[in-house]
Amino acid sequence: MVATTVPTTRVSWLRYGALAAKLILFALLLSALIWPDLSGIKGKASTARLVIYPLGVMVLPLWWWAYGRAKSKLHTSFPWHADLLMTLPWVLDLIGNRLNLFDTVSWWDDAMHFILWGFLTAGVLLAFGPRDLTRALTAFVALGFGATAAVVWEVGEYYAFIRNSSELQTAYTDTLGDLALGTLGALLAGLIIHRARSRVRT
Known part of the structure; x- marks a missing residue:
């Protein structure tokens, strides 16, 4: 594992930001369990989200605990900047659903696919x-991961709830747009x- 070194002065707020984002996520998931009708994800693969989202935000911490600490050669502290960036997509998606933004704001879904995949x-x-990757290789790696993750997400959405919902009629166009933006x-x-x-x- 290799990560960009972050100045010490930034570590604290990055750590607190990442931890706060995780707390917000788990609070939203807990509220979805207690009040499913108010969660904004009812009928949108809520069970799958309740499982996948916690796993998504814990991938890096679990990897670091099991493997990364021993293999890291450039730094000894946990990469909070990367952790925050990997946590925000799950949190913002839940907030958007909780506030019903995906269904009431026409451009919200497109913006989220672009921003959250970034x-x-x-x-x-x-x-x-x-x-030490060149710009071209960095772009290829980013495209490889981003496009693959976007395809996996869209396939998961289709099988989880779209194929049995009214969204199926516009799913093809929406999926192409989501894949392109992601x-x-x-x-x-x-x-x-x-x-x-x-x-x-430099």
């Missing part, structure tokens, strides 16, 4: 991507991460 890809690159968000994240790392090296 966050997730940036976090994965910072946590697991070698720092991939573009991932590509932009890769280019930003490469530029940031280049500036640190």
Whole structure:
């Protein structure tokens, strides 16, 4: 595991931000269990989300605890910046559903696919991507991860709830748009991460 070194002065707020995001996520999931009708995810694969979302935000901490600490050669502290970026997509998705933004704001779904896939890809690159990749290779890695993750998400959405919902009629067009926006968000994240790392090296 290789990650960008973060100045000590930023570690505290990144740590608190990542922990706060996880607390918000688990609070939203708990409220969905207690008040499913108010969760915003009822009828939208709520059971799958209750399982997958906690796993999504715990991937990096669990990997670090089991493997990353011993293999990290560039730093000894947990990569809170990457953890925050990998946590935000799950939290913002739940907040958007809880506030019914996906169904009431026409551009919200498109914006989320672009932005959240960018966050997730940036976090994965910072946590697991070698720092010495060229811009082209960083872009290819970002595209590979982002496009694959977007496809897996869309397939999961289809089998979890879209095939049996009224959204099926527009699913093809919506899925193509989501895949394109998620991939573009991932590509932009890769280019930003490469530029940031280049500036640190210089």
